Structure formats: C-alpha cells, structure tokens
C-alpha cells in the first residue's frame with residue numbers, strides 16, 4: 001500500500017465514532033478554542049485567536065489538533081492508533 005494521505009482518506013466520519021470537534025490550547029497564551037476539524041485534510045497551521053501566534057504541530061504529530069487539541073485528528077481516530085496520517089514518517 002502506498003502512503004496514505006489525509007486528503008485521500010474516505011473516512012466514515014458520520015458513523016458517530018469520530019469526534020470532529022477539538023479544543024485547541026495555545027501553548028503561548030493559554031487560550032482555548034473549540035474548533036471543528038477538517039476531515040479531508042490535516043490542519044498544519046492554526047492562528048491563535050488570543051495572541052495571534054501561528055501554532056504548528058509538535059515533532060511527530062501530523063497536525064495542530066494532535067499536538068494542542070483535546071482530541072486527535074479524524075485520520076488518527078479512524079486509524080485507531082497514533083500512526084502518522086500524512087505519510088510524515090520523516091527521516
């Protein structure tokens with residue numbers, strides 16, 4: 001199987017098992033904001049509504065929701081593990 005990209009995943013997001021809302025916590029100012037996660041892509045950047053800092057995922061995480069959210073992103077939930085969902089195995 002080729003590396004699976006988030007944008008190519010057809011996820012059963014409406015079966016009630018995948019949570020699409022995650023509360024992001026800004027590591028800079030502590031602002032929390034409930035955001036709805038996109039299901040067809042990973043959100044790599046997030047502009048903090050509190051301090052305008054641009055959040056980026058921590059090393060090893062695929063998106064800001066995995067790093068700063070209360071719920072991992074839909075692809076991660078769908079895979080049922082913490083595997084990277086964007087083919088970001090890096091090296």
Ligand SMILES: [Zn+2]
Nearest residue numbers: 026029048051
């Ligand atoms: Zn902030």
